[in-house]
Amino acid sequence: MALQTRTTGFAAVKCRNTPVLKSSGILRVSAKTALKMSTVAQAGKALISLSDKTNLESLVKGLNELGIECISTGGTAKSIAAAGVPVKKVEDVTGFPEMLDGRVKTLHPLVHGGILAIRDKPEHMAALKQHKIGTIEIVVVNLYPFRRTVTASPTPDFEVCVENVDIGGPAMIRAAAKNMNHVTVVVDPADYPELLEKLKTQQPDSPEFLAFRKRLAWKAFQHCSTYDAQVAEWLWSQIGQGAPAPEVTVPLQLSQTLRYGENPHQSAAFYTDLSLREFNAGGVATSKVHWGKEMSYNNYLDADAAYQCACDYLEPTCTIVKHTNPCGVATRTDLREAYRLAVIADPISAFGGIVAFNRPVDESLAQEIKDYRSPQDGKTKMFYEIVIAPSYTPAALEILKSKSKNLRILEAKPRAPSGLSLRQVAGGWLSQAADSLAPEAIEFKCVSKAQPTPKQLEDLKFAWRCVKHVKSNAITIAKDGRLLGMGSGQPNRVNSVRIAIEKSGKEVEGAVLASDAFFPFSWNDSVEIACKAGVKAIVHPGGSIRDQDAIDCCDKYGVVLLTTGHRHFRH
Numbered sequence: 001m002a003l004q005t006r007t008t009g010f011a012a013v014k015c016r017n018t019p020v021l022k023s024s025g026i027l028r029v030s031a032k033t034a035l036k037m038s039t040v041a042q043a044g045k046a047l048i049s050l051s052d053k054t055n056l057e058s059l060v061k062g063l064n065e066l067g068i069e070c071i072s073t074g075g076t077a078k079s080i081a082a083a084g085v086p087v088k089k090v091e092d093v094t095g096f097p098e099m100l101d102g103r104v105k106t107l108h109p110l111v112h113g114g115i116l117a118i119r120d121k122p123e124h125m126a127a128l129k130q131h132k133i134g135t136i137e138i139v140v141v142n143l144y145p146f147r148r149t150v151t152a153s154p155t156p157d158f159e160v161c162v163e164n165v166d167i168g169g170p171a172m173i174r175a176a177a178k179n180m181n182h183v184t185v186v187v188d189p190a191d192y193p194e195l196l197e198k199l200k201t202q203q204p205d206s207p208e209f210l211a212f213r214k215r216l217a218w219k220a221f222q223h224c225s226t227y228d229a230q231v232a233e234w235l236w237s238q239i240g241q242g243a244p245a246p247e248v249t250v251p252l253q254l255s256q257t258l259r260y261g262e263n264p265h266q267s268a269a270f271y272t273d274l275s276l277r278e279f280n281a282g283g284v285a286t287s288k289v290h291w292g293k294e295m296s297y298n299n300y301l302d303a304d305a306a307y308q309c310a311c312d313y314l315e316p317t318c319t320i321v322k323h324t325n326p327c328g329v330a331t332r333t334d335l336r337e338a339y340r341l342a343v344i345a346d347p348i349s350a351f352g353g354i355v356a357f358n359r360p361v362d363e364s365l366a367q368e369i370k371d372y373r374s375p376q377d378g379k380t381k382m383f384y385e386i387v388i389a390p391s392y393t394p395a396a397l398e399i400l401k402s403k404s405k406n407l408r409i410l411e412a413k414p415r416a417p418s419g420l421s422l423r424q425v426a427g428g429w430l431s432q433a434a435d436s437l438a439p440e441a442i443e444f445k446c447v448s449k450a451q452p453t454p455k456q457l458e459d460l461k462f463a464w465r466c467v468k469h470v471k472s473n474a475i476t477i478a479k480d481g482r483l484l485g486m487g488s489g490q491p492n493r494v495n496s497v498r499i500a501i502e503k504s505g506k507e508v509e510g511a512v513l514a515s516d517a518f519f520p521f522s523w524n525d526s527v528e529i530a531c532k533a534g535v536k537a538i539v540h541p542g543g544s545i546r547d548q549d550a551i552d553c554c555d556k557y558g559v560v561l562l563t564t565g566h567r568h569f570r571h
Helices: 031-038 055-064 074-082 090-095 110-118 122-130 144-151 158-161 169-180 191-203 207-239 296-312 335-345 363-371 392-403 454-466 493-508 526-533 545-556
Strands: 002-007 025-030 045-048 069-070 087-090 138-141 184-186 252-258 268-273 289-290 317-322 326-331 355-358 382-390 408-410 421-427 428-433 473-477 482-487 512-515 538-542 561-565
Touching: 045 055, 045 122, 045 169, 045 363, 055 069, 055 074, 055 122, 055 191, 069 074, 069 090, 074 087, 087 090, 090 110, 110 122, 110 169, 138 169, 138 207, 144 158, 144 207, 169 184, 169 207, 184 191, 184 207, 191 207, 191 408, 268 296, 289 392, 296 317, 296 326, 296 355, 296 382, 296 473, 317 335, 317 545, 326 335, 335 355, 363 392, 454 473, 454 482, 454 493, 454 512, 454 538, 473 493, 482 493, 493 512, 526 545, 538 545
Parallel strands: 045 069, 045 138, 069 087, 138 184, 355 382, 382 408, 512 538, 538 561
Antiparallel strands: 002 025, 252 268, 289 408, 317 326, 317 355, 326 482, 421 428, 473 482, 473 512
8 A cells, every 4th residue: 555645845745765845836645654744753762671560561562662772671672572562672782781770771871861851952853963872862761669569568678679669760750740741651551552643733833742751741740749648658667666757759640630629619629548558458549439420529538438437337237427427326137126226316417418338238138228208207208419338239220329329339448547637727837646546445434333234335335436426515314235326526516415315305315315525514514414314324534633532423423534644535
């Protein structure tokens, strides 16, 4: 097959082994030559050094078809040769062998001079000519698998981890990215097809190609930044002795551009945390969305609150959350019953909320979620924004999908509160360990005359575990392993107590109460109001100068009072 190309003026195209066209007219060439002629200005050298060799073969074959010479190192060179593509080894370019167990391969002026030279700066090009250095137009590099190495099980020795800190790779990437006006740097195999397309269709000095190179340069610098952040995080974990690091970089990866933030006038996005401490940690950020509308900013916040609360319980548990506060929590061997009891705790708030389970959802539970009617009228089907659980049976998924096309169905690895918590304030960040303190790690000390029954003690632990997930000032009232009512977010504790009692209704009689912080006042205040309402056991941290008032008040009404010595503020 022959193609014809029209030339206007002179030197319209130039290809290796193809003469320069010096006059107007028509030239007939083969299809292969036409391809090279259409991309002639891209002919040059590509330096390739990869740990992740995904789609390497298609890349190098595409470069070879375009007349671009491949230079490579070690295992990458072997892979290129195995693909049937000519390749020159770096040591053949530098005249210097790899040394120090491969630590020194590309750190050489004949490599970095060819990358860093500014092509339209005469003195740079003169220096290259003087030292017989050829230019390198494309740099394709990704780095040693440091994250995979240090997160492996069992954990490798310190020296093994250090050996997986890449030196030459970042140096080449940064050099190429810095010279983005003249050199194309690629660190992600996903960019190979666009690279080849640009080489075929765009001249290197075109605005489109320059914009492409700048975007890849940004990606390259970010790639190195994330890599360095993980290296620094790992090294501090080895030497920091648990102290806060003097400097911290948190690598984030865009997961989703959201329609808006908490309100429609706020722009928003969702990022996953690539920090080593988050590796395989589970939770909402790495959840799988099986069904439903696109997740929103508020959806992520509420789903996280619901799932962390549910996963904090050891027993099979259902949690329902509205605006990050649990309005229903129940533990039962039968999750269908737990679900019903969680709804009953506050059916008004549960409507439009997030339902979380810490056990897999099967067909019978899914059917219950789909068919259950509001306890208020026995007719209205409950509506939810999200259902989240560790897993679903295939039948359960189909049933939940049939409940609503908008119901978001999330599957996530269980995650109780754990790890590092970061929170932004204007101009800075607050860092703290997550509130992972569980009742099993606390000594519940009875300070009243009345002693708790085993059943009361279990309910007090249930309520205490729940109260740490409620916004301060927080009060929870519980009985028989289920939340009856909660008071949250009030500027004073007594109002939270009143709200929790109101929500509990008649069932408050014989129930237990947990407070996230001590009672500053007791008589004619929080403690006495609870005692008069019918609460039979109370747990709080203690530590107030008026603790004795709380004890005396409980003794007057024959109510059990326990202290924990631990506070659960949540702002």
